[in-house]
């Protein structure tokens with residue numbers, strides 16, 4: 001456009017030479033050109049300045065086309081922390097055609113989850129997450145919007161409310177007690193702690209969902225299979241996938257992530273479908289059993305599943321029954337998969353740290369004896385009084401956050417954070433694992449020292465308001481199951497530690513290395529031997 005205008009101006013100047021008003025016309029023309037050029041120059045300088053004022057974050061150079069992809073390795077959480085030492089509080093990684101931004105300081109994290117929380121409340125699920133969440137229908141992977149807002153509101157206000165969680169305490173307790181009596185029969189034998197706690201959690205969640213649990217001879221085998229499948233699922237969700245970085249190549253599925261996720265997703269889908277069929281159609285299944293009296297599900301009794309079934313209709317009014325079923329399974333996945341693996345992994349870490357630090361184990365057991373007594377079982381009302389155990393759990397969350405990179409967020413508009421531009425659509429990781437071990441924040445950060453949480457117990461809670469400590473995330477997308485996670489984790493752990501003495505099998509060396517998945521687990525499963533420590537055997541039989 002400016003070229004056309006300049007051209008017309010030159011033409012005008014040429015014709016003016018032959019006319020009487022040649023001089024004023026020439027001046028006008030020059031002025032127009034000068035103003036246009038000046039405007040253009042000022043605009044370009046301003047634009048350059050603006051960009052240089054807020055450039056993209058620093059970051060390592062990569063290779064043409066591939067970016068940093070060839071250097072990423074398998075342990076993302078370790079690599080991201082290594083890079084944070086070089087590039088500081090915020091850096092970028094170009095991975096194929098996608099831009100990733102990693103946040104490594106509380107002050108920059110605050111800008112994301114507090115100051116610009118609304119901008120960053122979106123997710124951009126990768127191929128594996130989209131497939132596994134039935135096309136982004138789960139709470140965890142749905143885009144910000146009315147669907148996600150309504151679902152989350154329902155989940156947090158109705159399912160996770162104190163009243164609702166109090167109402168289903170009995171169901172949780174029965175599952176924990178059942179596990180304790182099974183364990184009593186196995187005392188003196190080595191137990192895989194991750195497997196044990198996952199089974200408690202699956203059954204606890206299923207009991208709260210619809211009053212049914214895994215039952216029968218195949219129960220343990222099913223639990224172990226579930227664990228294996230969920231572990232693979234978490235690795236696939238977190239693995240760098242070439243198809244995500246080069247969408248044009250996605251059809252090739254070069255690493256087979258899509259193929260593997262399809263298989264894992266199918267297994268979980270069948271599992272969840274059986275749960276729904278048992279719960280809603282009264283279908284029988286050799287693996288699931290409804291608790292006695294639960295078969296007469298009536299109008300007054302609204303378990304988790306019933307609440308979802310009712311409200312899901314409102315959410316997806318115009319959808320076909322198949323779609324509604326998918327939405328329901330996506331939500332069940334949030335609970336049965338997202339809620340169980342994170343919680344049981346954390347219990348395993350706590351047990352490992354306590355077995356490593358015998359004096360802390362003694363303090364925990366002493367506190368349990370004082371608060372609960374050796375002639376009683378743990379109840380949820382004891383939990384707030386277990387100050388030392390709660391500090392141990394917080395310290396385990398600090399050193400071993402289940403999701404050390406949280407779940408990535410995506411800004412819906414370009415914005416400035418920490419003085420750098422984060423373009424719309426980039427993937428933003430909050431490197432909580434790194435912040436939790438930052439020596440400028442934490443004294444001797446790699447030491448397991450629960451006492452740091454006792455010094456000022458009100459300073460650190462799990463609500464994500466202190467950006468130096470965010471094991472459940474923060475802001476609009478903070479963990480939706482926090483209330484239940486806190487109760488289930490502390491109750492199961494306190495019960496296991498109160499009812500049994502634990503020791504490592506002879507000759508076994510404990511090590512605490514981890515392996516990456518979206519949930520970071522112990523590299524080698526923790527195996528320990530339980531021995532009863534309560535006053536009478538009858539206590540182990542109580543429900």
Ligand code: HEM
Nearest residue numbers: 139140334339342343402407472473474477479480481485
């Ligand atoms: C120790 C146990 C748990 C840990 C450490 C944990 C941690 C987290 C974290 C870090 C996030 C991402 C937060 C963010 O992006 O800022 C998250 C999201 C979520 N969690 Fe948990 N979680 C746990 C247990 C549970 C349980 C028991 C449930 C369900 C009953 C649950 C349901 C969810 C859901 C639905 C989301 C997605 C929230 C959203 O995107 O709006 N979690 N969790």
